[in-house]
Amino acid sequence: MTVTVLLFASYADTLGKTQLELDLKSGATVGEVLGHVRAMPGADHLPPEPLVAVNERYARRDQVLTAGDEVAIIPPVAGG
Amino acid sequence: MRSTLTDRPIDTAALVAEVARGANGATLLFIGTVRDVNDDRPVTGIEYSAYRAMAEREMGEIVREAGEKFGTADIVVEHRLGELTIGDASVAIAVAHARRGGAYDASRYIIEQLKKRVPIWKLEHYVDGTREWVGAGGQRVEEPVR
Numbered sequence: 001m002t003v004t005v006l007l008f009a010s011y012a013d014t015l016g017k018t019q020l021e022l023d024l025k026s027g028a029t030v031g032e033v034l035g036h037v038r039a040m041p042g043a044d045h046l047p048p049e050p051l052v053a054v055n056e057r058y059a060r061r062d063q064v065l066t067a068g069d070e071v072a073i074i075p076p077v078a079g080g
Numbered sequence: 081m082r083s084t085l086t087d088r089p090i091d092t093a094a095l096v097a098e099v100a101r102g103a104n105g106a107t108l109l110f111i112g113t114v115r116d117v118n119d120d121r122p123v124t125g126i127e128y129s130a131y132r133a134m135a136e137r138e139m140g141e142i143v144r145e146a147g148e149k150f151g152t153a154d155i156v157v158e159h160r161l162g163e164l165t166i167g168d169a170s171v172a173i174a175v176a177h178a179r180r181g182g183a184y185d186a187s188r189y190i191i192e193q194l195k196k197r198v199p200i201w202k203l204e205h206y207v208d209g210t211r212e213w214v215g216a217g218g219q220r221v222e223e224p225v226r
Contacts, residue, residue: 008131009201010213053199056134072131072199076215079128079135079159079200080112080171080191 001026001067005033009075014045024065030054031061033071050074081147083139083157085130090158095174099154104176106183110191112171114164118214122207125165126214131199135159142193150186152177157190159200 005020012018015037022036030052037043051074052059058074065071082098096109114126143155154176164170173190177183202214 006131008199009129009203010215013213053131053134056131056137058197072134074131074199075201075213077195077197077199078202078214079130079198080195 001028001065003028003033003065003067003069003071005037006070006072007037008072011046011050011073011075014042015040016042026067028065029061030059030063030065030071033065034061034073037073046073051076081143081153081155083136083143083155084159085132085136085139085161086158087160087162090160090169090172092169092172092174095156095158095172098156099174099176101154101176103178104152104154105178106180107174107176108180108183108187110171110173110175110187111169112191114166114168114170116166118204123166123204124207125163125205126170127163127203127205127211128159128161128170129201129203130159130161132161135198135200138198139194142190142197145193146175146186146189149189150177150182152182152186155186155190157194159194159198161200 002021007015007018053072055070147153156174159171173187175183175187203211204214205211
């Protein structure tokens with residue numbers, strides 16, 4: 001199954017892209033997506049436990065994904 | 081109740097007018113503005129960006145929570161995106177309530193939750209020409225050289 005990964009702000013800069021598609025086995029979790037992202041060049045700038053959202057809602061590492069999910073890796077927020 | 085992201089200057093007077101109702105005895109307007117200094121470094125401006133769909137969803141949720149917790153439906157929140165300069169309003173929260181206590185509580189709740197939960201980021205521009213992403217708690221991430 002394919003999921004879309006979104007990167008923003010400082011994470012998009014360090015990883016050099018704002019979006020990527022990942023092909024995963026069914027039953028894959030948020031944690032596995034993070035594993036793939038960590039293997040990318042520049043990923044050593046990511047904190048150990050970045051915030052993640054699935055389909056616009058904050059999600060835990062063990063959340064199981066389904067095909068077409070949008071997984072966003074959220075840098076420390078700084079609104080206001 | 082309404083909340084939105086906007087690419088244009090926030091009309092704060094319009095927000096106050098929008099929450100006005102005869103039943104309200106207290107109206108509060110909070111305006112967050114771009115400061116000219118951060119951590120002793122002179123700032124010339126800030127570029128705001130967001131995960132737009134999620135930011136709007138999360139802002140809507142916060143406004144609903146505040147309405148329920150503090151007992152008013154007269155709340156409007158706007159957050160600006162794009163290039164802002166010193167003194168520009170980055171966020172405005174208008175709350176009207178029958179009583180002042182509820183208005184203060186709701187306004188404070190909204191800004192604190194917004195800063196914690198809404199996926200918005202700022203790239204600060206400094207007088208010396210450098211730019212850095214501002215993280216939560218003043219933590220900074222050096223922008224890589226392009």
